[in-house]
Amino acid sequence: MGVRIMTRKIAVLGAGSWGSVLAKVLVDNGHQVNLWTNMQAQADELNNQHTNEHYMPGLVYPEALVTTTDLKAAVDGADAVLFVVPTKVIRLVSQQLVAVLKELKQKPLLIHASKGLELGSHKRISEVILEEVPADLHGGMVVLSGPSHAEEVAKQDITLITAASEDLVAAKLVQELFMNNYLRIYTNQDVIGVETGAAFKNVIAIGAGALHGLGYGDDAKAALMTRGLAEISRLGVAFGADPLTFIGLSGVGDLIVTCTSVHSRNWRAGDQLGQGKSLQEVIDNMGMVIEGINTCKAAYELAQAKGIEMPITEAIYHVLYENKDVKDEIATLMKREGKTELA
Structure with a gap:
C-alpha cells in the first residue's frame, strides 16, 4: 500500500452492497x-452489529464506519461525497445534497459509482448530478467504474477499476483515496465512454444470462459479448466517447465480469428469463x-433516435x-443478412 498524503473525510451516499463495501475500503x-442510508433499521444494524445482512451476508464491517440516516450529519465536513444509490433516485438525492451543502457552506469533490442512465432523459449519471449541484457547491466530478x-x-480479491474525470487532478485524488494492495485504480479523462460502457454492459449481461438459462455454451456467450461490445462502442462513439475506452476496464473489462458471473444481478435476471420466468417474477x-x-x-430509444444499428439490444x-x-429473438438474430465484421 502506498503512502497516503492525508486522511480524508468522505460521505458515502447509499448503503447497498457496493456503497457499503466502498465505504469499508475507505475506512480500511x-x-x-x-x-x-434512508433506512433506520439498516443504519442501526451497521452501527450496532457491524453487518449489512440483506446486501452483504456474512461480511463484518469496521467499527470505525459510522452510518446515519441524517444527510447533513453524513456530509458535514466531508472532503468528498460518493454517490452509490440507484440511478432512479440520483436526481432526488442530488437535490437533497444541494440543500445540505448550501446550509453547511461546503464545496466537496463529487464522485459517483452508480451504473445506468436516467429513465426518460437518457442522461448519464454525472450529467444528472451536475445539472442539480451548481459549480459553486462542488470541487469537481469523478466517475468510479469498472x-x-x-x-x-x-474478500479483498484483486480488482482494477477506473476513476474518470475531465479534471485529471480530481481523478488522481480519487485514485489516491481508493488504491491499496487489492484495489488498483487507473485514471481516464473520457467520462462519456466510461459511463456509457458501465451502463450498457448491463443490457448485454441480461442477454448473456438468458443464453445460460436456455442451455447455450461458451461459443454463444463469446459471440454475444463480442458483438454486444461492438454495439456499446457504436452508441458511445456517437455521443463523443473515445473508442479506445471500450477496450479498457470500463468497456470490455466490465462486460466480461458482468456477463460471466453469478454475482451479477443483470446476469441472474437474464438467466431466469431464459428459464421461462416472467419479467415480473424476476424482479420480485x-x-x-x-x-x-x-x-x-x-x-x-437512443439507438432509434440516432439511427444506430443495435440488433442485440x-x-x-x-x-x-x-x-x-x-428463443424467437435469437432465431431472428441468427437469420439476419450477412455482414462484414468491422462495419
Missing part, C-alpha cells in the same frame, strides 16, 4: 467515513435493483418490453 485505507463485484472486493425474486432493465429501454428490448419469446 485510513479515512474517516460517514455512510448514509469490472467489480462488491462480494469480491469485500431479485429484491434489489436490476439496472439493465431500464437501461435497455434507454439504449433502444433490440432483441433484449423485445423480450423485456414486448413480451417476445427469447
Whole structure:
C-alpha cells in the first residue's frame, strides 16, 4: 500500500452492497467515513452489529464506519461525497445534497459509482448530478467504474477499476483515496465512454444470462459479448466517447465480469428469463435493483433516435418490453443478412 498524503473525510451516499463495501475500503485505507442510508433499521444494524445482512451476508464491517440516516450529519465536513444509490433516485438525492451543502457552506469533490442512465432523459449519471449541484457547491466530478463485484472486493480479491474525470487532478485524488494492495485504480479523462460502457454492459449481461438459462455454451456467450461490445462502442462513439475506452476496464473489462458471473444481478435476471420466468417474477425474486432493465429501454430509444444499428439490444428490448419469446429473438438474430465484421 502506498503512502497516503492525508486522511480524508468522505460521505458515502447509499448503503447497498457496493456503497457499503466502498465505504469499508475507505475506512480500511485510513479515512474517516460517514455512510448514509434512508433506512433506520439498516443504519442501526451497521452501527450496532457491524453487518449489512440483506446486501452483504456474512461480511463484518469496521467499527470505525459510522452510518446515519441524517444527510447533513453524513456530509458535514466531508472532503468528498460518493454517490452509490440507484440511478432512479440520483436526481432526488442530488437535490437533497444541494440543500445540505448550501446550509453547511461546503464545496466537496463529487464522485459517483452508480451504473445506468436516467429513465426518460437518457442522461448519464454525472450529467444528472451536475445539472442539480451548481459549480459553486462542488470541487469537481469523478466517475468510479469498472469490472467489480462488491462480494469480491469485500474478500479483498484483486480488482482494477477506473476513476474518470475531465479534471485529471480530481481523478488522481480519487485514485489516491481508493488504491491499496487489492484495489488498483487507473485514471481516464473520457467520462462519456466510461459511463456509457458501465451502463450498457448491463443490457448485454441480461442477454448473456438468458443464453445460460436456455442451455447455450461458451461459443454463444463469446459471440454475444463480442458483438454486444461492438454495439456499446457504436452508441458511445456517437455521443463523443473515445473508442479506445471500450477496450479498457470500463468497456470490455466490465462486460466480461458482468456477463460471466453469478454475482451479477443483470446476469441472474437474464438467466431466469431464459428459464421461462416472467419479467415480473424476476424482479420480485431479485429484491434489489436490476439496472439493465431500464437501461435497455434507454439504449433502444437512443439507438432509434440516432439511427444506430443495435440488433442485440433490440432483441433484449423485445423480450423485456414486448413480451417476445427469447428463443424467437435469437432465431431472428441468427437469420439476419450477412455482414462484414468491422462495419
